[in-house]
Amino acid sequence: MSITPPFQPVVPKLKRYTMETLLSRGVRLDGRKLDEVRKIEIVPSYIERAEGSALVRLGQTVVLAGVKTDIVAPFPDTPNEGVLVVHAEFVPLASPTFEPGPPDENAIELARVIDRSLREIKAVALDQLVLEPGKHVWRLFVDIYVLNHDGNLFDASMLAAMASLLSARLPVAVKTEDGYRVDRGRFTRVVPVNRRVVTVTLAKIAGKLVVDPTYEEEQVADTRMVVAVSDDGRIAGIQKTGMGDLEYREVLSAVAIAVNKASIYHKALEDMVLPYRAKIEEELRTEKTEEAVGGVVELQPAPHREHEEPVEIAEVVDEEGQSGEEGSRE
Amino acid sequence: MGGGAGEKPVLIRWEERDGQKVAVRHDGRLAAQLRPIRMEVGVLSNADGSALVEYGGTRVLAAVYGPREAHPRHMALPDRAVIRCRYHMAPFSTAERKTPAPTRREVELSKVIREALEAVVLTELFPRTAIDVYMEVLQSDGGTRTAAITAASLALADAGIAMRDLVAGVAVGKVDGVLVLDIDEIEDNYAEADMPVAMAPNLGRVLLLQLNGVLAHDEFVQAMELARKGIQTIYKLQKEALRRKYVEVVQEGDEQ
Amino acid sequence: MVRIHVQSRSIVLPGDIIAEGNDIVVESPFIERKGNQYYATITGLVNVQQLEDGKYKISIIPLEGAYIPKSGDIVIGLVKDIGLTHWEVDIASPYKGILTIQEVLDRPFNPAVDSLKKYLDVGDYIVAKVVAFDRARDPLLTIKGKGLGRIVEGSIVEIKPSRIPRVIGKKGSMVNMLMNETGCEIVVGQNGRILVNCPNKDLEEIAILSIKKIEVEAHTTGLTERVREFIREEKARRGV
Numbered sequence: 001m002s003i004t005p006p007f008q009p010v011v012p013k014l015k016r017y018t019m020e021t022l023l024s025r026g027v028r029l030d031g032r033k034l035d036e037v038r039k040i041e042i043v044p045s046y047i048e049r050a051e052g053s054a055l056v057r058l059g060q061t062v063v064l065a066g067v068k069t070d071i072v073a074p075f076p077d078t079p080n081e082g083v084l085v086v087h088a089e090f091v092p093l094a095s096p097t098f099e100p101g102p103p104d105e106n107a108i109e110l111a112r113v114i115d116r117s118l119r120e121i122k123a124v125a126l127d128q129l130v131l132e133p134g135k136h137v138w139r140l141f142v143d144i145y146v147l148n149h150d151g152n153l154f155d156a157s158m159l160a161a162m163a164s165l166l167s168a169r170l171p172v173a174v175k176t177e178d179g180y181r182v183d184r185g186r187f188t189r190v191v192p193v194n195r196r197v198v199t200v201t202l203a204k205i206a207g208k209l210v211v212d213p214t215y216e217e218e219q220v221a222d223t224r225m226v227v228a229v230s231d232d233g234r235i236a237g238i239q240k241t242g243m244g245d246l247e248y249r250e251v252l253s254a255v256a257i258a259v260n261k262a263s264i265y266h267k268a269l270e271d272m273v274l275p276y277r278a279k280i281e282e283e284l285r286t287e288k289t290e291e292a293v294g295g296v297v298e299l300q301p302a303p304h305r306e307h308e309e310p311v312e313i314a315e316v317v318d319e320e321g322q323s324g325e326e327g328s329r330e
Numbered sequence: 331m332g333g334g335a336g337e338k339p340v341l342i343r344w345e346e347r348d349g350q351k352v353a354v355r356h357d358g359r360l361a362a363q364l365r366p367i368r369m370e371v372g373v374l375s376n377a378d379g380s381a382l383v384e385y386g387g388t389r390v391l392a393a394v395y396g397p398r399e400a401h402p403r404h405m406a407l408p409d410r411a412v413i414r415c416r417y418h419m420a421p422f423s424t425a426e427r428k429t430p431a432p433t434r435r436e437v438e439l440s441k442v443i444r445e446a447l448e449a450v451v452l453t454e455l456f457p458r459t460a461i462d463v464y465m466e467v468l469q470s471d472g473g474t475r476t477a478a479i480t481a482a483s484l485a486l487a488d489a490g491i492a493m494r495d496l497v498a499g500v501a502v503g504k505v506d507g508v509l510v511l512d513i514d515e516i517e518d519n520y521a522e523a524d525m526p527v528a529m530a531p532n533l534g535r536v537l538l539l540q541l542n543g544v545l546a547h548d549e550f551v552q553a554m555e556l557a558r559k560g561i562q563t564i565y566k567l568q569k570e571a572l573r574r575k576y577v578e579v580v581q582e583g584d585e586q
Numbered sequence: 587m588v589r590i591h592v593q594s595r596s597i598v599l600p601g602d603i604i605a606e607g608n609d610i611v612v613e614s615p616f617i618e619r620k621g622n623q624y625y626a627t628i629t630g631l632v633n634v635q636q637l638e639d640g641k642y643k644i645s646i647i648p649l650e651g652a653y654i655p656k657s658g659d660i661v662i663g664l665v666k667d668i669g670l671t672h673w674e675v676d677i678a679s680p681y682k683g684i685l686t687i688q689e690v691l692d693r694p695f696n697p698a699v700d701s702l703k704k705y706l707d708v709g710d711y712i713v714a715k716v717v718a719f720d721r722a723r724d725p726l727l728t729i730k731g732k733g734l735g736r737i738v739e740g741s742i743v744e745i746k747p748s749r750i751p752r753v754i755g756k757k758g759s760m761v762n763m764l765m766n767e768t769g770c771e772i773v774v775g776q777n778g779r780i781l782v783n784c785p786n787k788d789l790e791e792i793a794i795l796s797i798k799k800i801e802v803e804a805h806t807t808g809l810t811e812r813v814r815e816f817i818r819e820e821k822a823r824r825g826v
Contacts, residue, residue, distance in 0.1 A: 001416040002444040003444075004444070109438045234546055234547075235541060235550050238540060238541035239539075240537075243448040245537050246535065248536055248558065379650065456652075459680035490748060491628075491651070492627040495625070576649070576805050
């Protein structure tokens with residue numbers, strides 16, 4: 001059950017007034033323009049133990065994401081695809097408003113929006129994560145950890161998720177009698193990525209749309225729009241989140257601004273993550289040529305059969321909840 | 331989206347009609363056509379307000395209790411009512427049994443539906459109380475969250491809870507490259523995009539908007555326009571359904 | 587310049603535009619203004635009246651909705667909990683009624699030696715008056731006064747609180763007609779609970795059926811005459 005939340009820290013009226021006056025002049029409290037994104041910093045492979053990881057700073061907001069892998073049976077309706085699981089934790093050290101315990105509706109919503117934005121456009125080439133069709137496939141966990149909340153968790157988390165996937169390597173799968181064992185000491189290749197996706201969040205404050213809102217701005221905002229945009233400029237997902245409403249034309253401008261501003265986040269990925277990805281790809285290539293691959297099995301992607309419609313993980317299949325529920329899967 | 335393991339059915343046929351190429355959907359509908367929609371208000375005697383809404387094979391029952399005393403007391407807010415909202419699917423509503431425990435999907439949808447209702451309900455009229463909105467999807471055939479919010483808003487009106495406007499919702503999809511209104515489950519299974527939208531039509535406000543899938547920017551703009559037109563039709567049906575409840579009584583009264 | 591979009595006494599729904607213009611006086615919490623347009627926010631009967639100064643007065647009588655206490659209201663409450671020095675009373679409202687010992691007894695009360703249970707117990711119905719209510723605290727009740735106190739006989743009929751004005755009628759016309767025709771004593775609580783005390787079971791049944799009929803047909807016209815006819819028919823049929 002979803003319940004109207006109690007009041008967050010009270011925003012002084014004076015500050016709200018100042019914010020609104022500034023906005024009407026096209027400036028924000030921190031000096032940014034309405035459509036200006038805060039400083040972005042991405043550190044790929046921040047956690048060496050993870051198969052892939054990234055630390056993202058968006059202004060004062062800090063999000064860490066890690067990719068872990070294992071080998072499982074595929075879902076019955078997608079025998080030729082690996083499994084992608086996105087999970088988010090709002091850990092209590094990140095904000096006075098976060099409580100320990102299982103993910104609340106905000107964390108669940110964030111994880112699901114990021115999951116959909118990655119999945120629908122096939123950002124990760126899940127069809128290349130198959131060891132034996134219908135039997136053994138790779139499962140990728142993307143765990144998002146919010147470390148400091150200064151607003152716009154969606155964009156920071158999406159950047160962290162994307163960067164961790166781009167910096168992730170698949171370990172060696174060793175064939176055993178009844179399946180496969182993961183040898184995490186050695187790696188075969190980078191996680192195959194088809195498309196890069198980012199989200200652009202806009203908040204509506206006093207009738208103005210601002211990009212990349214701070215925590216303070218979110219407290220004052222009527223509502224927010226999260227728009228996922230792929231590296232080829234398509235819209236890969238939308239979520240209106242928060243209690244207020246938007247005028248019809250505001251929705252259209254919000255999406256137009258988002259499509260336009262996405263390039264800033266994409267550029268950050270290109271500048272701060274792609275060089276790292278190229279570097280590990282190169283390392284893996286040289287290692288492979290040096291090392292004999294005794295006992296190592298790494299199958300080629302399953303041949304794509306023409307008559308089959310590309311199918312996806314059931315978590316999204318049951319968008320209207322038909323086949324087996326996600327509860328067991330997430 | 332994604333799909334059944336079976337063979338993909340033909341979802342769009344192109345036919346010549348009056349010398350024009352027209353996209354016809356698997357159930358014979360045109361692209362901008364709604365399914366048969368049925369609404370009934372005041373269907374449950376215990377609830378303060380209730381409604382049954384059908385979009386084709388999708389059937390959702392909504393009930394409203396309240397405003398009533400908020401339990402536990404600490405949850406109550408001093409200057410407004412809290413809205414407690416539950417979107418839930420019956421285990422038998424889907425092809426394969428759905429676990430009765432609330433799923434992450436239901437948690438998210440309960441949240442976005444609550445946030446949509448918060449924007450229209452005059453919660454400030456009932457401080458320290460709770461307004462409970464329960465939606466049960468009895469049968470699922472696509473578009474359940476939009477049918478649910480349409481039903482919830484009827485139940486709120488039936489309960490006499492003050493609202494700035496009714497809320498009407500519909501999902502637009504992209505199927506085989508064609509934007510279609512009010513997608514059903516088969517279409518949804520193979521759709522490139524599913525975009526549920528809910529609006530307060532008289533106020534021209536968008537209250538719920540999600541896009542699951544991929545659209546080009548211009549397709550998104552067209553999809554919004556398609557949704558808005560569908561919502562206008564559903565809004566008219568909502569008003570008729572609410573009025574009908576009183577009209578029937580008048581006719582009964584006149585017969586005596 | 588005023589434009590009225592509805593007929594007076596017709597049903598309006600949330601989001602319906604009632605009127606637009608400048609010379610409009612709103613007399614209802616259930617009408618919202620957007621620019622110079624006025625919208626209904628609740629299901630109800632709209633009233634449009636042109637005032638002597640040429641302005642238009644618009645108001646809505648809700649057809650549905652919870653009972654919100656007002657000081658001075660007579661309500662029928664059900665005692666649901668007993669504290670040390672007060673009772674909690676269910677008054678069919680989002681807000682529970684508080685009845686303190688001072689509003690029941692005239693003499694001092696010592697909780698150490700005396701128990702409230704002796705005076706009013708859980709499950710008792712009372713006719714009470716709302717003394718004070720501001721929505722910030724729960725409404726305070728009293729049973730000191732003529733016609734107030736514990737209910738010892740009769741039946742309670744519960745209807746939608748929004749239909750109570752119709753049960754009372756203009757200047758009490760409906761409830762007086764009910765009492766005259768059935769011979770029952772009727773106490774109408776503003777919170778939707780009605781106490782009927784009748785000479786016999788048949789008349790009680792007729793009174794209750796009549797009240798239910800008023801509840802269902804509250805938004806129709808010519809109701810008093812229809813109910814009077816109904817009572818007479820029922821009386822003739824039952825031979826009472």
